[in-house]
Amino acid sequence: MTLRHMKIFVSVCEFKSMTKAANHLYMTQPSISQAIKELEEFYGITLFERLNRTLYLTSAGDTLYQYAFHIVTLFEDAERCLKNSDSxxxxxxxxxxxxxxxxxxxxxxxxxxxxxxxxxxxxxxxxxxxxxxxxxxxxxxxxxxxxxxxxxxxxxxxxxxxxxxxxxxxxxxxxxxxxxxxxxxxxxxxxxxxxxxxxxxxxxxxxxxxxxxxxxxxxxxxxxxxxxxxxxxxxxxxxxxxxxxxxxxxxxxxxxxxxxxxxxxxxxxxxxxxxxxxxxxxxxxxxxxxxxxxxxx
CATH class of the missing domain: 3.40.190.290 (D-Maltodextrin-Binding Protein; domain 2)
Known part of the structure; x- marks a missing residue:
């Protein structure tokens, strides 16, 4: 799995919508759906349940989110630190x-x-x-x-x-x-x-x-x-x-x-x-x- 998959997954978790996540990341919805499908197939789990047009994390999805969130924020911290090292x-x-x-x-x-x-x-x-x-x-x-x-x-x-x-x-x-x-x-x-x-x-x-x-x-x-x-x-x-x-x-x-x-x-x-x-x-x-x-x- 790549950092791209983690960023997409975290965004879908935060917006509870693949459409909104796609708009936020400037991607197409099919690309978002495909990335989530690849994650589910890779780990052999279901990440989301859909109720009343809203996505909710499963127990396995919530566990992955705890790690994915910090993977993404650590990367952003490192990127920000390196870019601002002379500022x-x-x-x-x-x-x-x-x-x-x-x-x-x-x-x-x-x-x-x-x-x-x-x-x-x-x-x-x-x-x-x-x-x-x-x-x-x-x-x-x-x-x-x-x-x-x-x-x-x-x-x-x-x-x-x-x-x-x-x-x-x-x-x-x-x-x-x-x-x-x-x-x-x-x-x-x-x-x-x-x-x-x-x-x-x-x-x-x-x-x-x-x-x-x-x-x-x-x-x-x-x-x-x-x-x-x-x-x-x-x-x-x-x-x-x-x-x-x-x-x-x-x-x-x-x-x-x-x-x-x-x-x-x-x-x-x-x-x-x-x-x-x-x-x-x-x-x-x-x-x-x-x-x-x-x-x-």
């Missing part, structure tokens, strides 16, 4: 909201001292979205908190963080020296949206202790949760990095729960099949070296 270049980086708000600007500043002519494009989203963008080859690498182990991801720890349970200094729990998780869960909880690393990790911890998480507020805005906690509307569950200034100013206080480990690692992640450029490797090295001075206890 300025672009680095595409993803970051979760915590890292995007508190750390990445410093890393980019250090990077531009070494590579002033390389453009750094940054996408800041929650961790689930960033992980999907890595899988789709939309990013060179990303900086996020610990993710569920995925076979297609390579990870490197570069820093640490912890989740903070924060309350107004006037909250009834603020005066208590000893708190249990049960005490916390009885209060109105102000948490990030599903897909956020802080939310997902805290929910895992709650479930592992035999409880369930029933938040009163859910928001993609850490600032909204901080303001709500400051106004005694509940307890904010956030990254220490997002709330440290409010703690230092004593606008909020941190509630400590006995025997509850809320620490987490921050990681560089990229696709197993990704060929990192020299510039990308340098940026990752900056993150790791800088992370040593950003460790949180």
């Amino acid at each position: 300025l270049g672009i680095l595409k980086i993803g970051a979760n909201i915590t890292i995007g708000t508190t750390l990445i600007a410093d890393y980019i500043h250090q990077f531009h001292e070494l590579y002033p002519d390389i453009t750094v494009n940054v996408t800041i989203q929650n961790s689930v979205t960033i992980e999907q963008m890595i899988y789709n080859n939309e990013l060179d690498f990303a900086l996020v908190e610990e993710l569920h182990r995925n076979t297609y991801l390579k990870t490197k720890i570069f820093c640490s963080d912890r989740i903070v349970i924060a309350a107004s200094p006037e909250h009834p729990l603020a005066s208590k020296d000893t708190l249990s998780l049960s005490d916390i869960l009885k209060e109105p909880l102000l948490v990030r949206e599903k897909g956020s690393g802080v939310r997902d990790l805290f929910e895992q911890i709650v479930l592992s202790e035999g409880y369930s998480l029933n938040p009163q507020w859910e928001s993609c805005s850490s600032e909204a949760l901080i303001n709500a906690a400051s106004n005694k509307l509940g307890l904010a569950i956030l990254s220490y990095r997002m709330i440290s200034q409010n703690l230092h100013k004593k606008e909020l206080i941190e509630l400590h729960v006995e025997n509850l480990n809320l620490h987490r690692n921050l990681m560089v992640v990229y696709h197993n099949n990704k060929l990192l450029s020299k510039a990308a490797r340098s940026f990752i090295e900056i993150c790791i070296n800088s992370g040593l001075s950003h460790i949180i206890n």
Whole structure:
């Protein structure tokens, strides 16, 4: 099988139509159909089912797509890298909201001292979205908190963080020296949206202790949760990095729960099949070296 077959197959998968794939690739539909037929005969499998004039991948087709997609994108990466080897270049980086708000600007500043002519494009989203963008080859690498182990991801720890349970200094729990998780869960909880690393990790911890998480507020805005906690509307569950200034100013206080480990690692992640450029490797090295001075206890 050739790269041409893989490109045609990936295009048909994405458009779910041989006619649309043919138009996209500037080919005739019979040529597309013939290439798919050759693939099916070569592997002895059926790749598509046709329902209501739409093509759907079979189980075997889906398996082939996982490989074909990365074969095609790797080729495109190599082609782009070679063609642009003497040009300025672009680095595409993803970051979760915590890292995007508190750390990445410093890393980019250090990077531009070494590579002033390389453009750094940054996408800041929650961790689930960033992980999907890595899988789709939309990013060179990303900086996020610990993710569920995925076979297609390579990870490197570069820093640490912890989740903070924060309350107004006037909250009834603020005066208590000893708190249990049960005490916390009885209060109105102000948490990030599903897909956020802080939310997902805290929910895992709650479930592992035999409880369930029933938040009163859910928001993609850490600032909204901080303001709500400051106004005694509940307890904010956030990254220490997002709330440290409010703690230092004593606008909020941190509630400590006995025997509850809320620490987490921050990681560089990229696709197993990704060929990192020299510039990308340098940026990752900056993150790791800088992370040593950003460790949180």
